[in-house]
Amino acid sequence: MRLLVCGGAGFIGSTFARQRLLEHGDQVTVLDKLTYAGREENLADLAGEAGFGFIRGAIEDPEAVVGALTAARAEAIVNFAAETHVDRSIAEPDAFVKTHALGTYVLLEAAREHELPYLQVSTDEVYGSIEEGTFTEESPLRPSSPYSATKTGADLLVQSYFHTYGLPVLICRGSNNYGPYQYPEKLIPLMVLNALHGDRLPVYGDGMQVRNWIHATDFARAIGHVLEHGVPGEVYNAGGPDEEANIAVVRRIIELAGASESQIEHVTDRPGHDRRYSLSSAKVRALGWEPRVRFEEGLAETVAWYRDNAWWWEPIRSGEYRDYYARQYGRALGG
Ligand code: NAD
Numbered sequence: 001m002r003l004l005v006c007g008g009a010g011f012i013g014s015t016f017a018r019q020r021l022l023e024h025g026d027q028v029t030v031l032d033k034l035t036y037a038g039r040e041e042n043l044a045d046l047a048g049e050a051g052f053g054f055i056r057g058a059i060e061d062p063e064a065v066v067g068a069l070t071a072a073r074a075e076a077i078v079n080f081a082a083e084t085h086v087d088r089s090i091a092e093p094d095a096f097v098k099t100h101a102l103g104t105y106v107l108l109e110a111a112r113e114h115e116l117p118y119l120q121v122s123t124d125e126v127y128g129s130i131e132e133g134t135f136t137e138e139s140p141l142r143p144s145s146p147y148s149a150t151k152t153g154a155d156l157l158v159q160s161y162f163h164t165y166g167l168p169v170l171i172c173r174g175s176n177n178y179g180p181y182q183y184p185e186k187l188i189p190l191m192v193l194n195a196l197h198g199d200r201l202p203v204y205g206d207g208m209q210v211r212n213w214i215h216a217t218d219f220a221r222a223i224g225h226v227l228e229h230g231v232p233g234e235v236y237n238a239g240g241p242d243e244e245a246n247i248a249v250v251r252r253i254i255e256l257a258g259a260s261e262s263q264i265e266h267v268t269d270r271p272g273h274d275r276r277y278s279l280s281s282a283k284v285r286a287l288g289w290e291p292r293v294r295f296e297e298g299l300a301e302t303v304a305w306y307r308d309n310a311w312w313w314e315p316i317r318s319g320e321y322r323d324y325y326a327r328q329y330g331r332a333l334g335g
């Protein structure tokens with residue numbers, strides 16, 4: 001397949017691009033705005049590969065989108081492009097509305113005009129928080145944050161293009177991803193890098209919030225699987241095999257990084273913080289997908305990757321991230 005992968009310079013999009021190019025023989029053109037989270041470094045190993053292309057541009061820019069579709073001679077669009085950090089959506093929601101609402105609309109219009117299948121990458125956060133049990137694709141949509149509310153709006157717009165125009169759309173909703181190349185504003189890479197540097201480990205509230213962890217290679221495979229085997233108009237959840245409380249994740253990172261529990265600091269909770277996420281993946285499993293990486297093993301490999309790849313995170317920890325960290329945590333990085 002010739003794919004246009006929007007947001008492919010981010011964490012999961014670059015994992016997907018690598019997998020489709022190297023393991024499936026697809027041609028991949030990435031269209032990415034290169035926000036703070038989008039980095040060409042994430043695609044450095046693919047740059048010389050035949051069948052790979054990169055275009056800098058925003059999904060809300062119709063000219064950039066049509067130009068990229070033409071350059072890619074795309075047979076399908078896969079959209080990862082998003083603002084993805086809940087804390088940033090609470091502090092500054094505007095970019096979330098623009099990218100998720102307007103950007104998704106521009107991509108859907110382009111898909112309609114060029115008669116292309118369209119896959120939207122989405123999140124378990126559209127269902128909100130669940131104390132017990134697990135969400136299915138039929139669960140009500142009850143997003144809590146500006147991030148998840150705008151992702152939900154995008155999902156509804158995508159579904160409307162199926163019902164109204166017959167556009168062959170798919171939606172794949174993932175649980176919390178982890179693995180190499182994840183920007184260190186997110187729990188696991190933030191804690192790993194702080195642990196390795198001897199910094200404090202800021203746990204929100206009591207740390208008993210539960211997340212359903214999936215390795216990014218497993219989520220990327222689920223997206224590819226849905227693209228190949230999914231029924232147009234349908235939603236597929238892809239949840240990880242393990243659930244864990246945040247504090248347990250932090251303690252395991254401390255062990256793996258050789259850090260100290262005295263580095264843990266309980267800080268003010270996130271406003272509107274979802275207590276637990278849990279996804280049933282029965283529907284995508286019925287199509288033949290299943291996760292391969294258990295959290296225990298994946299987390300150890302992830303800590304080792306960050307320890308061994310300072311070239312990747314050093315420019316982040318010395319750039320814009322320092323300002324973000326000071327705003328979000330009320331202290332300088334390294335403190
Ligand atoms: P990320 O923040 O690492 O990357 C997002 C990418 O999108 C970046 O490369 C950024 O430059 C690009 N981008 C942002 N706005 C853009 C725009 N307007 N036009 C073009 N490119 C733009 O995100 P991620 O964690 O890789 O998430 C990718 C997708 O997966 C998102 O849609 C997210 O909602 C979804 N998702 C993420 C997780 C998770 O745990 N990280 C879980 C489930 C679903």
Ligand code: DAU
Nearest residue numbers: 084085086123124125175176185186187202203204209246
């Ligand atoms: O569930 C899927 C979602 O997972 C994705 O859609 C989002 O894009 C992704 O950011 C992620 O959202 P979360 O809010 O769950 O991830 P985050 O890494 O920000 O936080 C995970 C948990 O850790 C959450 O309960 C908040 C907590 N946390 C996070 C940070 C950054 C802390 O306790 N301290 C922190 O410093």
